[in-house]
Amino acid sequence: xxxKLYKKIVLFPYNPDWAKMYDVEAEDLRRxxxxxxxxxxxxxxxxxxxxxxxQDLDIMCIVDDLKASLVLQGHGFTYKGEGNIPLRYFFSxxxxxxxxxxxxxxxxxxFIPWNLAFRDYMRTHEDARNAYQALKREIVQNESSxxxxxxxxxxxxxxxxxxxxxxxxxxxxxxxxxxxxxxNSEWESYHRIRREQIFVPAGKPYVLDDxxxxxxxxxxxxxxxxxxxxxxxxxxxxxxxxxxxxxxAVDTPHQGKGYDLRLIEIIEKWARIKDLGxxx
Numbered sequence: 387x388x389x390k391l392y393k394k395i396v397l398f399p400y401n402p403d404w405a406k407m408y409d410v411e412a413e414d415l416r417r418x419x420x421x422x423x424x425x426x427x428x429x430x431x432x433x434x435x436x437x438x439x440x441q442d443l444d445i446m447c448i449v450d451d452l453k454a455s456l457v458l459q460g461h462g463f464t465y466k467g468e469g470n471i472p473l474r475y476f477f478s479x480x481x482x483x484x485x486x487x488x489x490x491x492x493x494x495x496x497f498i499p500w501n502l503a504f505r506d507y508m509r510t511h512e513d514a515r516n517a518y519q520a521l522k523r524e525i526v527q528n529e530s531s532x533x534x535x536x537x538x539x540x541x542x543x544x545x546x547x548x549x550x551x552x553x554x555x556x557x558x559x560x561x562x563x564x565x566x567x568x569x570n571s572e573w574e575s576y577h578r579i580r581r582e583q584i585f586v587p588a589g590k591p592y593v594l595d596d597x598x599x600x601x602x603x604x605x606x607x608x609x610x611x612x613x614x615x616x617x618x619x620x621x622x623x624x625x626x627x628x629x630x631x632x633x634x635a636v637d638t639p640h641q642g643k644g645y646d647l648r649l650i651e652i653i654e655k656w657a658r659i660k661d662l663g664x665x666x
Contacts, residue, residue, distance in 0.1 A: 496563030
């Protein structure tokens with residue numbers, strides 16, 4: 387029986403040169419993007435002094451026009467799509483100098499305060515930093531920590547998820563963020579809210595290979611307020627030119643607060659950037 391091999395996750399002691407490498411990459415990005423670049427932030431583990439990391443530089447780049455960032459493909463970056471975060475363009479670059487994970491968003495995206503809240507809390511709370519380091523080291527002891535779940539995130543990333551959420555709560559994060567459903571906890575919230583608000587029969591659980599959940603033209607959104615899912619939506623791209631909202635629901639404790647309108651606003655912006663036209 388063949389044993390499946392996964393990319394081994396290796397952690398390195400904190401290196402002060404990571405900050406210098408970020409400065410070099412940031413200067414390049416400012417030059418490549420010109421006036422489209424509104425701001426840059428070093429994020430992720432390499433941005434947190436005294437924390438071990440994989441050596442990958444995670445950089446957040448704020449731009450005035452998301453599509454303008456596609457010019458980076460001519461400067462050594464590979465565009466990888468949105469991943470599990472709507473309206474976040476993800477790029478990677480791997481050179482002898484550094485390996486860069488680049489996250490590009492526009493100024494109003496909740497991705498910005500979410501990641502800065504985690505980074506800044508870890509920088510200023512030694513106990514949290516030590517606990518995070520111990521967790522990371524424990525996870526990489528499992529040889530399957532590099533396994534990609536559903537061909538997307540490594541198990542290493544997923545198993546850090548609850549710690550990150552707990553830290554975000556401690557940091558007092560209360561902004562809105564938007565994800566495509568990915569984590570099991572997101573799917574659980576998504577289907578509970580659908581069942582309670584749209585009266586989906588309890589005896590009809592979702593099946594991952596059902597076309598509604600696996601097809602490339604179906605998109606399932608979860609809107610967070612702080613760390614809680616407060617609203618969900620199912621959008622179908624019809625004929626590649628129209629975005630059809632099949633379902634939208636707000637969780638009972640959060641109704642009457644305008645969260646449905648906020649979710650629609652985000653989906654409308656996403657549909658425009660995807661060139662899907664107006665919602666229907």
